Amino acid sequence: MEDCIFCKIIAGQIPCSRVYEDEKVLAFLDINPISEGHTLVIPKAHAENLWEIHEEDLTAVHMASKKIIRAMKQVLNPEGVACLQLNGRGVNQVVMHYHLHLIPRTKGSEPLPVSSWELKPGNQEAIARLAEKIAANLG
């Protein structure tokens, strides 16, 4: 896609700090990291979000993520790694090319805001009803 910054990175028109690449996937460090080692894993085929991405590209992104966090463990020894993926401007997706964030949290660092929310029990009946509705609409 012409105006897509990630497509430009894939095409080599914009530089990146690459950590992984294969036929279907590119991964590089985020230039605005939430934490040290914050990595973006993207499919080379442009797709805006989870609704659009082809299954084989989605699989490739997640298989690559597994390899990358294994290496991250060696290099950063994180307490954990958050895998975050946003779909749509309404949830602050900024670049409209599917990307999976790999966000490591190292020992002693601030808790990640994306992975530390308060647990409040919901309405269990409403949860059960909604699960049924969504399940009934699976293609």
Ligand SMILES: [Zn+2]
């Ligand atoms: Zn793109």
